[in-house]
Amino acid sequence: MPRYAQLVMGPAGSGKSTYCSTMVQHSETLNRSVQVVNLDPAAEHFDYPVMADIRELIQVDDVMEDDSLRFGPNGGLVFCMEYFANNFDWLEESLGHVEDDYILFDCPGQIELYTHLPVMKQLVEQLQQWEFRVCGVFLVDSQFMVESFKFISGVMAALSAMVSLEIPQVNIMTKMDLLSPKAKKEIEKYLDPDMYSMMEDGSNTIRSKKFKKLTKAICGLIDDYSIVRFLPFDRTDEEGINIVLQHIDFSIQYGEDLEFKEPKEVEEQPANLNYDEIFQDKVNS
Ligand SMILES: Nc1nc2c(ncn2[C@@H]2O[C@H](COP(=O)(O)OP(=O)(O)OP(=O)(O)O)[C@@H](O)[C@H]2O)c(=O)[nH]1
Numbered sequence: 001m002p003r004y005a006q007l008v009m010g011p012a013g014s015g016k017s018t019y020c021s022t023m024v025q026h027s028e029t030l031n032r033s034v035q036v037v038n039l040d041p042a043a044e045h046f047d048y049p050v051m052a053d054i055r056e057l058i059q060v061d062d063v064m065e066d067d068s069l070r071f072g073p074n075g076g077l078v079f080c081m082e083y084f085a086n087n088f089d090w091l092e093e094s095l096g097h098v099e100d101d102y103i104l105f106d107c108p109g110q111i112e113l114y115t116h117l118p119v120m121k122q123l124v125e126q127l128q129q130w131e132f133r134v135c136g137v138f139l140v141d142s143q144f145m146v147e148s149f150k151f152i153s154g155v156m157a158a159l160s161a162m163v164s165l166e167i168p169q170v171n172i173m174t175k176m177d178l179l180s181p182k183a184k185k186e187i188e189k190y191l192d193p194d195m196y197s198m199m200e201d202g203s204n205t206i207r208s209k210k211f212k213k214l215t216k217a218i219c220g221l222i223d224d225y226s227i228v229r230f231l232p233f234d235r236t237d238e239e240g241i242n243i244v245l246q247h248i249d250f251s252i253q254y255g256e257d258l259e260f261k262e263p264k265e266v267e268e269q270p271a272n273l274n275y276d277e278i279f280q281d282k283v284n285s
């Protein structure tokens with residue numbers, strides 16, 4: 001039986017931990033069991049019950065206080081994650097093995113983890129060996145996405161995670177509830193963006209001709225291949241949360257192996273049915 005995982009990633013403060021606790025609560029209402037693993041060795045608080053916590057293995061504070069290492073907060077975090085990658089047996093033991101597990105991994109916010117460091121990729125490969133189907137969930141704060149040039153950097157961050165991890169990825173704009181009605185309207189165009197026209201919008205903010213050309217080329221690439229799309233996430237909107245969950249479930253084929261429901265029997269129709277006539281009858285009646 002496969003197991004299922006969401007790797008919840010995104011820049012610092014983008015709402016990863018909040019997303020995890022919202023998903024746990026939402027899943028409870030659906031009668032689904034979803035567990036969370038905290039993978040942030042610097043985490044101070046989160047309000048979901050954890051099934052495993054990386055801080056039991058290693059903590060950033062301890063690394064920073066170590067006289068022989070002398071790391072700052074970011075170097076310390078990278079050290080912790082590398083240590084974690086060398087000790088995956090800790091994770092294996094903490095996860096146990098329950099059929100049909102569905103686990104959210106709340107990751108740290110350092111962006112370098114998703115751009116060039118190998119640890120997330122190693123984690124994905126390890127999870128896949130343990131029969132997990134893994135979906136990347138990349139969160140970006142909608143507050144920072146209301147201008148074209150910021151949107152492009154958000155897209156690039158999401159894209160770099162997609163390219164380095166090589167797993168299905170769902171990109172999400174968080175904190176939609178904080179947007180004013182005007183900003184909400186404005187952001188709609190970013191949810192299904194026409195990157196070319198966006199480039200025209202942003203022409204005032206990018207002054208250098210050379211960079212305009214580069215940005216245009218990037219926008220064209222993203223648009224032509226439809227590679228990055230965002231779903232809105234408003235933690236107060238159950239319907240919206242459900243749509244996000246459905247996208248993720250679909251990408252890892254969650255539910256495919258669950259019980260199969262017989263389709264309702266349809267009354268047999270005469271073979272030479274004239275649909276135009278039936279339609280016309282309906283319209284007339
Ligand atoms: N209103 C609102 N606030 C949110 C939402 N998501 C997150 N926040 C707030 O944003 C702040 C950061 O949220 P976190 O969930 O801790 O973000 P994070 O990505 O886990 O942060 P790091 O782990 O530090 O990278 C907190 O104050 C949250 O309450 C949201 O959907 N709506």
Ligand SMILES: [Mg+2]
Pocket residue numbers: 016017018040043106
């Ligand atoms: Mg967090």
